Amino acid sequence: MTTPQQKIGSGFGARSTAEDVLHGIDLSGKLAIVTGGYSGLGLETTRALARAGAHVVVPARRRDVAHEAVGAISGVEVDELDLADLDSVHQFAERFLDSGRDIDIVINNAGIMACPETRVGFGWEAQFATNHLGHYALVNRLWPAIARGRGRVVSVSSVGHRRSGIRWEDMQFERGYDKWEAYGQAKTANVLFAVHLDALARDAGVRAFSLHPGGIMTPLQRHLPRQEMVAAGWIDEEGNPLDPSFKTPEQGAATQVWAATSPQLEGMGGVYCEDCDIAEVVTDDAQGMGVRPHAIDPGQAARLWTLSAELTGVNAFPEPR
Numbered sequence: 001m002t003t004p005q006q007k008i009g010s011g012f013g014a015r016s017t018a019e020d021v022l023h024g025i026d027l028s029g030k031l032a033i034v035t036g037g038y039s040g041l042g043l044e045t046t047r048a049l050a051r052a053g054a055h056v057v058v059p060a061r062r063r064d065v066a067h068e069a070v071g072a073i074s075g076v077e078v079d080e081l082d083l084a085d086l087d088s089v090h091q092f093a094e095r096f097l098d099s100g101r102d103i104d105i106v107i108n109n110a111g112i113m114a115c116p117e118t119r120v121g122f123g124w125e126a127q128f129a130t131n132h133l134g135h136y137a138l139v140n141r142l143w144p145a146i147a148r149g150r151g152r153v154v155s156v157s158s159v160g161h162r163r164s165g166i167r168w169e170d171m172q173f174e175r176g177y178d179k180w181e182a183y184g185q186a187k188t189a190n191v192l193f194a195v196h197l198d199a200l201a202r203d204a205g206v207r208a209f210s211l212h213p214g215g216i217m218t219p220l221q222r223h224l225p226r227q228e229m230v231a232a233g234w235i236d237e238e239g240n241p242l243d244p245s246f247k248t249p250e251q252g253a254a255t256q257v258w259a260a261t262s263p264q265l266e267g268m269g270g271v272y273c274e275d276c277d278i279a280e281v282v283t284d285d286a287q288g289m290g291v292r293p294h295a296i297d298p299g300q301a302a303r304l305w306t307l308s309a310e311l312t313g314v315n316a317f318p319e320p321r
């Protein structure tokens with residue numbers, strides 16, 4: 001059944017932490033994959049899931065950095081994965097599938113934001129390729145293990161999805177690049193991916209969610225000139241945080257951990273969350289939080305799925321002939 005895109009009154013909020021939302025939840029015997037689980041929100045997610053008893057696999061673009069960040073956390077395993085490289089995605093998935101284990105939780109958390117124009121793979125724009133296409137291919141490749149786990153797939157989007165819908169006429173920015181539009185398109189794609197995956201996977205007992213984690217100072221901002229963050233009112237000239245709405249990484253990890261584990265979401269899926277609750281729909285030109293209609297449109301979601309399948313050459317749910 002389709003889940004309404006409206007608040008459920010979870011009792012958690014913007015200041016809840018990953019530890020708060022896991023209170024009383026035992027993840028012993030569960031296996032989670034957290035992409036980018038060695039920096040920023042991903043690192044806090046890895047810590048919280050492992051503390052609750054889960055075995056966490058952290059596929060990393062920089063294995064040495066990942067080992068340094070999570071090596072001392074019990075129940076965490078590091079592997080290699082570059083989401084911008086389809087061969088690397090394929091190889092990681094093959095290694096994982098060969099291990100014969102089931103997957104209970106996938107958190108598509110890794111991402112890049114507002115980078116200078118960069119081309120990867122077949123000349124794809126890097127934010128769309130890394131944030132969306134890499135995760136699309138990963139989940140489809142891992143599908144046999146995800147299906148056996150009958151769990152959840154959570155995609156970390158952003159309020160930045162409001163900056164752009166899918167640019168069907170120029171998805172790869174061949175007619176001029178805008179770093180924020182490219183981030184917006186990629187984050188819209190994360191939401192649409194969850195909408196369509198949920199529709200395809202729910203009969204198999206797997207549910208999908210997307211979310212905005214909040215604003216959190218992490219290495220994600222590495223491509224932004226300081227002056228741009230000063231102008232946005234995020235930091236002062238010395239680099240000190242100014243915006244009181246910014247969350248700590250522990251608070252920033254809470255919504256994805258809630259979406260991945262909360263019994264409050266049992267039987268639900270396909271929805272976009274924020275502040276540890278399902279978000280409300282707002283208009284496309286609205287400022288602030290909420291999900292825009294362009295990001296949850298089922299027709300757009302199906303169209304993006306078909307296109308992603310063509311681009312990556314992988315689809316765990318082929319149409320019957």
Ligand SMILES: NC(=O)c1ccc[n+]([C@@H]2O[C@H](COP(=O)([O-])OP(=O)(O)OC[C@H]3O[C@@H](n4cnc5c(N)ncnc54)[C@H](OP(=O)(O)O)[C@@H]3O)[C@@H](O)[C@H]2O)c1
Pocket residue numbers: 035036037038039040041042059060061062065081082083084085108109110111112113130156157158159212213214215216217218219220221
């Ligand atoms: N922080 C915020 O305010 C905020 C707001 C809204 C949404 N988000 C979303 O939250 C997610 C996590 O962001 P964060 O703030 O925690 O950022 P972060 O600290 O920069 O972490 C991002 C992670 O993604 C990994 N990654 C990047 N490119 C990759 C690739 N090609 N293959 C594999 N892994 C790759 C990074 O690995 P390396 O370190 O090796 O590059 C890093 O571990 C992102 O999807 C972001 O869009 C964040």
